[in-house]
Amino acid sequence: MLPFEPILFGIKINVHLLLEYLAFFAGFRYYIVLRRKSNDKISSNNRLSILIGAVFGALFFSRLVAFLENPEFHYQQGWLHILNNKTIMGGLFGGLLGVELSKKIIGEKQSSGDLFTLPIILGILIGRIGCFLAGIKEFTYGKETSFILGMDLGDGLKRHPIALYEVFFLLFLFFYVLKLCQKKAMLENGTLFKIFMITYFSFRFCIEFIKPNTFLILGLSSIQYLCLICLVYYAKTIKKGLVYARKKLYVL
Template identity: 30%
Template sequence: MNSWLTIDPDNQGNQHLLFYLFALATVVVIITAYGVRKKIPLTPLILLLFSTFLFSILGGKLFSFGFDEWLNILKTQQIPETRNKTILGYLIFGVIGFYLTRYLLKFKYPVGTAFAFAWPVGLIVTRLGCLTGGCCYGHVTDSVLGISYAKGSLAYNSQLFTGLIQPGQTVSLPVHPVPLYEIIFCVVLLFMLYTIYKKRILKHESSLFFLSITLYGFFRFFEEFIRPGQSGVLGLQKAQVISLLLFILSTGFVFIAEKYRKDKTESERSFTDINRYIFVLTGLLLLLISISNWLTFTELIFLQLLSYSALFITSINVIQTLKIKVAYALPSLMMFMAFLLMSQTLSTPLDSVFTSKKYFTIGAGGSYGKEEEICGGVNEYSAFGMNLEYTNEYKKDKKFSFGSQLYTINYDYANYLGFTPYLKWDSRYIGGKLGINLSNLESEYKGSEIVPSLALRIGPENIFFVDAHYADYLPGELPAFQAGLGVGFRNHPGNRIRIGISESGLYLNPRLMLNENFSLDPFLAYSTATNYQLALRIHYTFYEK
C-alpha cells in the first residue's frame, strides 16, 4: 500500500508544542478582540479567559486517563503526571470553568458567540501540530487519503510492536489522517456557524457555542471508529462515551436556551464588583499554584502569561476603584539644608512645596543562580517574576503601599509558581514590609507552601541605613535571608547602594534611577562557584494626575 504523503515528525515533540501554544494564544486573541469590539469590560473578560483555560487544560489532562487508569487512581488516591491531553476534556472542563466564573463575577455580557468561533480555530492550529507531529493517527487504511509516518514515529512504533511491519521497513503502513479529517470538519463547522449567526437563526448568545459542541460530539463519535483504542462501556471507546454525553448535554442546553432563556439588556449587564474580581483572581492563582507541578512547561508558561495579565489588569481596576482623596496633603515650608550627618557639608537643592502623590509601579525581574545544600548537593535555579504596587505618599517622607508579585522558579529542573500579596509602610527613619509567599517551592529554609515575606529598614534611605529581608526579593524568594547596610545619594533621589550578606554570599545591590519613572535594580551575590546569584529588576512608575 502506497500513501500520497509521508511525514517525518519531530520525535522530541517541540514542533507540536509550538502549534499547541500558538493555538491557545489564537483563541485568547480572538475572544479579546471580540470583547474590545463589543466594549466588554476588560477585567472580568480576562478573568473569564484565565479561568476557562485553567479548567480546560486541567480537564484535558484528567480526561486523557483510561478506565483502568481511573480505577488505579481511585485505589491509590494519587493522580500520576501525564503529557497526554484530549480536546473532549478541554471542552467539558472549559465549560465548567467558564460558567462557574461567570456566576461568581455576575458576568452578563454575551461572549458565547466569540467562544463558538474561537475554539474551532484553535483546534485547527492544534491539529496541524498533531498532523506534523504524528501524535494522533488512525487505523491502517488502503484509502487514497492514507498517509505514512517515518521510522521512530508513534504510528511506526505501534505497527512494529504489533507485527504489522518488519524492523527493516523505513515508513509505516498508510493510516487514516485523523488530524486532517478534524481540520476539514472545523472549516465546515466554522462556515455553518457563520451562516447561522448571520441569518439570526438562534436567539440566545450561548446557543451557537453549544451547537458547535453538539456537532463536534456527533463527528467525534464516528471518528473514533477509525482511531486505535480499547473498548470500554458497551463496547464503545472512552472518547465515544464522552462524545455521546457531550452531544446529549449540549443539545439540551441549546433547547433550554432557545425556549426558556432571554438575553439580558445592556442595563442589566453593567455590573462591577471589585471584591468579586479579587476573590476570583485569588482562587484562580491558588488553583494554578496547586497544580503547577502537574503542568507541562508550555502549559505553565501560557497560564503564567494569562495570570500576569489578569493580575495586572485587576490591580489597575482596584487602584481606580479605591482612589482616595487625601484631605490632609499639607504643604510644607521650603527648607534649606546645609549640613549632613557626620559634620559633612554638601550642596543641596531646594525642596519644593510638598504635594501628596499617588502612583503605581510595575516591575519585572529575572535571576539565575546556584544553591549549595548542607549535604553537599548543588541545585541550579532560575526565576522570573512581575509585580504591581500602589503607593500613597500622603506626607513628606511618609508613604503607604500595597501590592503583589507573581513569579515562577525553575529549581532543580522542576517548575514552581508563587504569589505574594504584601503591605509596606515607610517613613524617614524606619520602614517595613509584611507579606505572605504562597507557593509550592520547598528548599532548606522552607518546609511548607506558606512563608512570610518580611523586611525592616532603620535609617534615612537617602543618607545611610541598615536593613534586613526574609523571602523578600522579586523575582522570587531566593536568597531567603539578606542583611546589610546602604548608602543613598541625596543629590540624586532614589539612587542608592546596598551591601551585605545573604544565603547566596556577599551581595552588592545598587539602584540606578534612569529618570523620574524608570529604574534598574541589579543584584550580585557570591560565596563560591556553587553558591551565587545574578539578578536584574526593572521598575516603571506611573503617577496619577
C-alpha cells in the first residue's frame, strides 16, 4: 500500500526522507572508494574545489528549476516552500556548471566527471526508490493509464509509476557504465560522465510526456527545456557518437 509510511514506536517514519539521506551517504562513500582505487590525475585540493563548485551549483539550480516547473503555484506557497522544493535535474545541470566554473577559476584542465558517474547513478537510484514508496506525496508519479504497468500510488487511480520506471532504467545504466569502466583505457577521459548525462536527460525528456504537468510552454515542461539545453551542451559529443555508430553499421 502506497504511500509506504511504517510506524515505529508510535512514530510515522518518512521512508522517502531516510532514503534521500541514504542516497547522499551511499553516493559519497562510493565516490571515496572509487577515488582510492583510481589513479586520479587531479590533486586533492583541486578535487575539493571541484566538489564545492558542484555542491553550490547543484543547490542553486535544483531550486531554480523546481520553481520553474510551476512558478505561480510555488510563489503562492512562499519562500520556505521554494527553498525546500528541489529537482535532481536542476541539481545535475547546476552541478555541471558549478564544476566547469570551478575548474576555470583554479585552472584545472583534466576532465573530472568520470569518477562521479557511478556514485551519482547509485544516489539517484536509491532516491527514486524513496520517491516510489512516497506514492502521490512526491511529484514523481505519472498520468492515469489503462496500461498493464499502471499502479495505485495512493489516490485510487491507476497511474504510470514513473519513479519505478526510472529505477529500472538507472539499474541498466549503472551496469552499462560499470561494463564501460573495464574499457576505460580505450575511452577519452570524461566519456563516462557524458554518456550518463546524455542518456539520462534523454530518458527524462521522454518520460515527462506521461507526467501530469500543468505548467507547459509550447507543450513542453521546464524539465524538458532543461533536457534540451543539456543535449545542446553535449551536441559535439552526440555528433561524434552518431558518426561512430554509422561507421560501425557501415562495416557490418
